[in-house]
Amino acid sequence: MTGLYLGALAGIAVALAVLMAGAWVVQQLTGNSGWVDTIWTFSLGLTGAVSSLWPIDGAAPDARQWLVAVLVATWSLRLGSHIAARTRHITDDPRYAAYAAQWGTDAPKRMFFFLQNQAYGTIPLVFAIFVAAHAPAGSLRLQDYLGVLILIVAIAGEGLSDAQLKAFRENSANKGKVCDAGLWRWSRHPNYFFQWFGWLAYPVIAIPFAEPLSYLWGYAALLAPLFMYWILVYVTGIPPLEEQMLKSRGDRYRDYQARTSMFFPLPPRRSATL
Template identity: 70%
Template sequence: MTTYLGALAIIALSLALLMALAWVVRERTGNSGWVDTVWTFSVGLVGAGSALWPVFGHAPNARQWLVAGLVALWSVRLGTHIAIRTKGISDDPRYAAFAKEWGFDAPRRMFIFLQNQALGSVPLVFAVFVAAHVPEPALRVQDFLGAAILLIGILGEGLADAQLRWFRQDPVNAGQVCDVGLWRWSRHPNYFFEWLCWLAYPVIGLATGYAWGWASVLAPVFMYWILVHVTGIPPLEQQMLRSRGERYRAYQARTSAFFPLPPKAMVKGVTA
């Protein structure tokens, strides 16, 4: 137990320090988009490091290397995507709205906000740690199943991001709401597939007689809460309603918010 609690403490401290760095980058550049870039690479770095953490003096086994590779792959894909997007904007509208609301107290409150984000990320990284340290030396079928789930999540999120980018690049779609491809089935398919990635860790981490494995369930639970109720859907949809108005309200009425579902039929502007 001491080893696991020690790892939990180091994970929390590492994330706190890295999100303090994200605050410095945000203050220096004035572009809050770099916050999400730093967060993604931080979770990947600390996650991969925790996966390879030697327990009881043993060298990392195949499962540890597998889990480290999975979280690193997720981090590089998403972090690179966010970094490229951030280079093309002056600020992230979600964080900019927070800063405007906070006024002169924005720097202090942003620091606290990012430290809370670091704290909320601890269950995610700890899930990676406990999944990597399942006390069975050989890889099992569920290890490969977890890897497949994460790869599907990465591919789905990448496809959703690409479809949105292609839609925005067409001048004909200026001012319109993207409702093609995966975006016809979910208002936030990229968030759904992001959540799916974190479902991989309880699939890997749950094992008979391994009580710590239940901590891996916190990853998809916390990610769902963050995306659906905190920093994901709520501020983004407020921004979309301000910029797209009734077009986005109609899109909300016919399209599932998170889980991909067939769109509702519209009859004279009313959902059927």
């Protein structure tokens, strides 16, 4: 059994490396690095769904494997389609463009290795999906349905926050303003929060509540929400985006920062500035 899981890790790593090499080719040909996030999302969904359905000892995929495959595919199609629609209307993603400006003439080479690092950083996420799908319990359990509920809430919350931001930006009266409507009044990054929240579904499915020590591989699924939180809050999510917003919105965004929770949705605080 250990060999199966180590083999899955290796297969996941190779698949993600190849797919993100493809993302680099697309980025170089189009000059639009926004496609990187689109391809990353679909790549995660594809490898997650395939690894979920990977047979054990030649047996046909069971109900849990199909359930997890459908969950990750649904998440990937929703988010990937949203990012693709946004990318079609921009010339480049400002976050990646800033990296390219810093790298100068080495930008193509450094972008390739940056995306390969992104591929290897995605391994814990896909492996969490794999161990959840291959939890050894026979029929579906209550906790499997709880995992489904978590992901439904996450997809709905992320979709709602994206729709609210889109509606705010499309209103010409809001030009130059900071979106603080709906979920954006409670969190500066509700879309990131719900993206992270969805990854809680996999440890909920993977770790057997009734017999916590019967499937130790299931605890590897905890890496997904931990890693995603770190990436979103400290690395490629919030930090570069907030830096960009401070440059473009200035004191308006500082006021928004002062009264609005950064990540977890919380009641807004009293504004610190005017």
